[in-house]
Amino acid sequence: MLGRFTVRPATGDDGPFAVWDNAVNGWRATGLADEAAAAQMKADLDLQYDAHGPRPAADVRRAERAKPVQYADWRPGELDAWIRDGGQWIGRVRDRDGRVSWIPASDLRPDGQGST
Numbered sequence: 001m002l003g004r005f006t007v008r009p010a011t012g013d014d015g016p017f018a019v020w021d022n023a024v025n026g027w028r029a030t031g032l033a034d035e036a037a038a039a040q041m042k043a044d045l046d047l048q049y050d051a052h053g054p055r056p057a058a059d060v061r062r063a064e065r066a067k068p069v070q071y072a073d074w075r076p077g078e079l080d081a082w083i084r085d086g087g088q089w090i091g092r093v094r095d096r097d098g099r100v101s102w103i104p105a106s107d108l109r110p111d112g113q114g115s116t
Contacts (some may be wrong), residue, residue, distance in 0.1 A: 002085055002102050005045045007038040019082055036098060043092060043100040047081055059084040068092060068111035071103045076111060 010018040015031035017038035066078035077093040
């Protein structure tokens with residue numbers, strides 16, 4: 001289940017940002033220096049866990065090197081991992097600004113393919 005983890009401002013002395021685990025209703029990581037670090041932690045946790053616990057190894061694929069892709073109106077990004085979620089493969093794509101999105105395989109194209 002994507003959406004299990006949420007980036008939130010931390011409370012008290014826990015640092016500026018943290019990652020909340022919606023499945024257990026508690027903090028998964030605290031004391032993260034900035035929102036980008038928290039988003040990276042969330043993306044890594046999404047690779048490791050689904051709604052029920054650790055993802056089965058057969059449902060996770062990591063690229064040796066990030067691969068350039070196009071998605072959503074042919075925006076460029078880099079694909080570095082896949083997960084099987086809800087019966088479909090979803091790619092983890094980082095855009096030029098470093099933001100991570102989960103994109104269904106059917107919406108991804110190798111960079112340079114399909115653009116006009």
